[in-house]
Amino acid sequence: MSSSVSPLAPKSYPDMPALRGVRMATAAAGIKYKNRTDVLLMVFDKPAAVAGVFTRSKCPSAPVDFCRANLPHGVARAVVVNSGNANAFTGVKGRSATALTAKSAAEAVGCSENEVYLASTGVIGEPLDATKFAGVLGNMHAQAIGAFWPEAAKAIMTTDTYPKVGTRTAQIDGVTITINGIAKGAGMIAPDMATMLSFVVTDADIVSPALQSLLAAGVGPSFNSVTVDSDTSTSDTLMLFATGAAAHDGQSRIEAADDPRLEDFKTALNDLLKDLALQVVRDGEGARKMVEITVSGAESDAAAKVVALSIANSPLVKTAVAGEDANWGRIVMAVGKSGEMADRDRLAIWFGNVRVAVNGERDPDYSEAQTSAVMKQEDIPVKVDLGLGEGTATVWTCDLTKEYVAINGDYRS
Amino acid sequence: MSSSVSPLAPKSYPDMPALRGVRMATAAAGIKYKNRTDVLLMVFDKPAAVAGVFTRSKCPSAPVDFCRANLPHGVARAVVVNSGNANAFTGVKGRSATALTAKSAAEAVGCSENEVYLASTGVIGEPLDATKFAGVLGNMHAQAIGAFWPEAAKAIMTTDTYPKVGTRTAQIDGVTITINGIAKGAGMIAPDMATMLSFVVTDADIVSPALQSLLAAGVGPSFNSVTVDSDTSTSDTLMLFATGAAAHDGQSRIEAADDPRLEDFKTALNDLLKDLALQVVRDGEGARKMVEITVSGAESDAAAKVVALSIANSPLVKTAVAGEDANWGRIVMAVGKSGEMADRDRLAIWFGNVRVAVNGERDPDYSEAQTSAVMKQEDIPVKVDLGLGEGTATVWTCDLTKEYVAINGDYRS
Incomplete structure (x- = not known):
């Protein structure tokens, strides 16, 4: 982490409300440094719908491969993000590490391994010792709380000089929906120093295929329209989860991305994605303008x-x-x-x-x-x-x- | 021009022999600065064969457009190169400037305007006052000499920290052929600061279409394989001229690029092109390695x-x-x-x-x-x-x- 905050940092941060259906916790697992917060767990107590877009790199990290493989199942129960080690270019060992992390998370949360999503950022080429997760994930699951967004954003920082958070609300069926997001990244961005990661969660009830369409459309004018140095990470990951908790307020499930009831939600989502993407650029390594x-x-x-x-x-x-x-x-x-x-x-x-x-x-x-x-x-x-x-x-x-x-x-x- | 020479500069320079059929002179025309050498004239006393490759920029400079238009005529009698002004993005004024420069050069040398080639490097977007050439080109033609390669290389420098020259010999029909070249460039490279220019001359007797094939093949593994900053100038120009003077020694004219008698020449030419291209990289702006x-x-x-x-x-x-x-x-x-x-x-x-x-x-x-x-x-x-x-x-x-x-x-x- 850099010592001086970017002059382009936000002048103020929004209050980040808890969002029904997701809880978070962080821990120091000692991935690279001792006593430094380096793991984030997001837990969906009920199965959440899930969408993801990933780096176009032909040499993606093991977690990117892992997420891509799980995405067709369309259900998320846990997300594990670590800093300190990117688990990229780690060959067979990388696949073993993602498998072991998923197993630990599934056991801690009580779900299937294909309901787990992973992201790693940090050093490339070093084997990731995933046994370190096993010791902390159970505790994290027990302690996870909803009002934890700024802390979550801080836990995934690397060369970032400030945490990146954003929140929006929208109406679906007259029900107020919340969308919260965190991001990290300070370049466009390279292994060993940085990577763009972003996790966005809504309490709307939207099925996974529709969510994927919304995310694919939203990424073009936001995260895919920012560049710090033209260098693309092996690990870039943007995920969108929908907990569906708004169903309790009477929002009836959205089955298709072209549902006209999504207009307000789309506007809010796209605005939030752009907000987070611009926060990444404004924290570009060495940026002054x-x-x-x-x-x-x-x-x-x-x-x-x-x-x-x-x-x-x-x-x-x-x-x-x-x-x-x-x-x-x-x-x-x-x-x-x-x-x-x-x-x-x-x-x-x-x-x-x-x-x-x-x-x-x-x-x-x-x-x-x-x-x-x-x-x-x-x-x-x-x-x-x-x-x-x-x-x-x-x-x-x-x-x-x-x-x-x-x-x-x-x-x- | 930078004050300190690149640490990657050549430790020694080759003796640059005069080459039969080409003479050169430089002058201070006051294009941008007073009393600074800023124009180079190359004169071919007899019509030389000519080949050229140019920037792939969709916004090329007026001199690049001018050279491309003249190339099909296949005959060169004069080359005028100036520093201090790139005559790029100068619209109609740019075309007037190239026309006037060509007219002045044709009058000075006694040739047709379509036998003149032009290159400009320096500030972009400023109209080039081509009337300044009229006053100096006649004198330059009178004073031009053959043993002038290092001075010619110096006259076209901008942010370069050292002049770039190279020479090779080859055998065609048992006749010793010379190939001399100069280059400038210290980035890959941008308007306002730099541009890659190179002019190579041989006394071999080779027709223009064959020369063009040799140059097109030679540029790939040399000038098109170097990059300083991925930025491509509007003005990049590489030209190859053949004076044909070796015909006096018994070299019979080469009509096709696949003529087996060219093997040794091709090797020498490609080696020289690579030498000049690497000299450009080694003078990359700020380069230490x-x-x-x-x-x-x-x-x-x-x-x-x-x-x-x-x-x-x-x-x-x-x-x-x-x-x-x-x-x-x-x-x-x-x-x-x-x-x-x-x-x-x-x-x-x-x-x-x-x-x-x-x-x-x-x-x-x-x-x-x-x-x-x-x-x-x-x-x-x-x-x-x-x-x-x-x-x-x-x-x-x-x-x-x-x-x-x-x-x-x-x-x-």
Whole structure:
């Protein structure tokens, strides 16, 4: 964990209400360090519906493989998350470790092993000693409580400088539904230092296939639209659970993602996912500034996103932002290298509300002073119009600072 | 230009022989700064054959567009290269500037405008005042000499910390052929700070279409296998000229790239291209270490190159190298995010000759001390075997240091 909190950290945290049907506890299992909280247990006392999206890495961690295999069963009773060891690139030993952890959790909670979900973050390539979980999970299950969200968020931090939590409410059938979430991550993000994990729980009663559709749709404009350094972890995991406790208040079960009663819920869920994703970017390793990049006028939304991510991942764009330099030449470069259609002579670029380039040239009315004022802001909006079609996309990133290099290059010395 | 020379700079420079058929001169045209050499003229007194490969950017500079348009004519008489202004993203004004520069050069040299080639590097988005060339090109033509390669290499430097030159000889028909080249570049590389330019000249007598085939084949394992920061300039230009002067010694004209008499020439050309490309990486902005990444066992050579470039462009791999950290977990991450087929349990990774991971796990015989010794080297070989097929590729990159961030983020402050 870093000693100084990111300047982009939230100024205040929401009150995180308990959510019916889920309890949590943390413990120090000694995975890597002694006397450091390194395990989180989430327990669903009744079977919860479950959805998950995972890293696209071709070398996923053992817990990612394990979760993917359990997901078709559609039932969750327990989630075990540990920091200190990613259980990634651990071969056969990794599969043994996930099996043993699941067995310990199933015994502690009193459920089947295919109702257990796992996530690990920390060192890669080191065998995870899963016997350490057996000693703590029983106790954790006994002690787990509902009003524990901030503590849960803290337990899964690695290089994060602040815990990430969020909560929303929505109406289904006139019943007030709660959605709570936690996230960790401080890069996009790499083994050995970080990984993006997020766990979101609602008390709505929604079946697993519908939940999966909602999550798959929600991840695109949120977690899949943020980047810190273009590096994708072997362990990235986003899960959504529905305890169904709202059924007691008269919410009748939702069977399909296109049910019109879900409109308000979808809005709240997507807003929460975006909130959590942006908290991850704002804690990007070494970040001092947040950049919102909107590309319009592309041939398609997909093309717009490719261009936006090309800009967001460009080291030269990110170092320019760190230097408060309105270097729109580097934006042009990043548009050009994206591989998507672009016509130099139709391109227009804005920093904040200042249009710096238009029709393939510097804007004749461009004010260096106005642009410099934008670049001094903590939050910098960049807009690029390609002038070709109707496609749009927005992505978020942070600047690339010497501190990023220090965090990722110096920590061994 | 940076004040301190890269620690990876060549320890010595080759003697660069004059090459029959080409003369060069430099001048201070005042493009951006007063009294700084900023223009290079290369003159071919007799029409030279010509080949070129250019940036894949969708927003190329006006000189790149100009060169591409002239290339089908297949004849070069003059090359004008300027630093201080990239003439990129300059719209209609950019095309006027290339037209005027070509007209000035054609008048000075006494050739047609479609026998002129242009390259510009420097600030993007600023109109280039091409009238400044008119005053100097006539004089330059009169003063141009053959033994001028190091000076030519210096004239096109921007953030480069050393000039880049190379020379080779080869036999065709028993005649000794010379190939000389210069390059500039200190990133892969961005507008406003840098751009990769290289000009290679031989006295061999080879027709333009054959020359184009040789260059297209040669660029893959050389300039297209190096990366500093994954950012591609709007202006990247590599050109190959053949003066044909060796015909006087009895070399009969080569009409096709598959002519068996070219074997020795191809070897020498490819070796020179690789030499120049590696000189660019070794001058990467802020570079302290050079990394050679070889991927084997991929499904195809193309897949191997995608994986190798994913490793080479990963900020987390590059910062780890800067920190002398044998962080093979980040190599796994970069393999996984490449999108190419990979099987965690077949992966093996070496730093130098030390195998750190095998069969999807840390190598049990892995020595931390041996690996640390490798990481302290100036040149670090990384080898990854995917264990899937026969595809191989090698790429080169440098580390990512705080100095890179400083060069690209602080220079305005």
